[in-house]
Amino acid sequence: MSEHTIKATGRNVEGKGASRRLRRAAQLPAIVYGGSAAPQAIQIEHETIWLASHHEWFYSSILNLDVDGKVEQVLLRDMQRHPYKQLIMHLDFQRVDASQTLRTKVQLRFLDQEKSVAGKTSGVVVMHELTEVEVSCLPKDLPEAIDVDLSALEIGQVVHLSDLKLPAGVEIPALKLGKEHDVAVVVAKHGKEEAEEIAAPETAEVPATKAAKKDDK
Incomplete structure (x- = not known):
């Protein structure tokens, strides 16, 4: 199984207004949840995800999500696209436990x-x-x-x-x-x-x- 790493940054400000500001700055709002840790709001460069979205591995592979230097294994669980623009609006990632099916x-x-x-x-x-x-x-x-x-x-x-x-x-x-x-x-x-x-x-x-x-x- 190939390894793929997605780099992200944690974010403290949430809400529709904050998300709009992120998108104007070519950043993509996302969240990572699951496991024993609390859900965490993150942001990722839109171009990074746009390029990854054209590959099969992005949808079904275990991804290494690097958030401010801390790496967790995750699966993409949801991706919201703009109804007519070539834009991704939001992502949901779920943490993965290596020992659990x-x-x-x-x-x-x-x-x-x-x-x-x-x-x-x-x-x-x-x-x-x-x-x-x-x-x-x-x-x-x-x-x-x-x-x-x-x-x-x-x-x-x-x-x-x-x-x-x-x-x-x-x-x-x-x-x-x-x-x-x-x-x-x-x-x-x-x-x-x-x-x-x-x-x-x-x-x-x-x-x-x-x-x-x-x-x-």
Whole structure:
């Protein structure tokens, strides 16, 4: 697991006015909470976070948060973005205990789809039903992403959660809840089939509606 360090500074002044002043100074308000310590308000250079936000590791890796020289391991738990400007408004970090199992969502990274039979066949649609999955593991085992090898994907094939190859020490809690939770991750089907499935409910409702109107008379 790669290590990534985010440098921050503690802040004593909170509130909307203080946050606006920080943003005008190209600083980002944030908070770190959890563990045995009290929640702490911090500030980080916006550019640092903006650049980090373009990488998968920022969302699912254990981060080393350096606040005024004191380093804590944390996970990003929430990120608020501006509705239309390229600005991040606020961050929430949660402290991580190296000895305790954690649950968090990890991105799925789809590989070699274009090399597969399904990927090469005209008219076949490969749908990514999930783009992330919740995992359970110790902090040291948390992967930045889970690779999904689609190089052997066939037409009509469905890749389920149980088909994913997980790194050592990593589990998917949903799979312990029963077969109905073993949902599809990837589905490869002809585009015509997908269109028919979408249209089917609409065509099925027409006779029922007419019958209901006839009974009302």
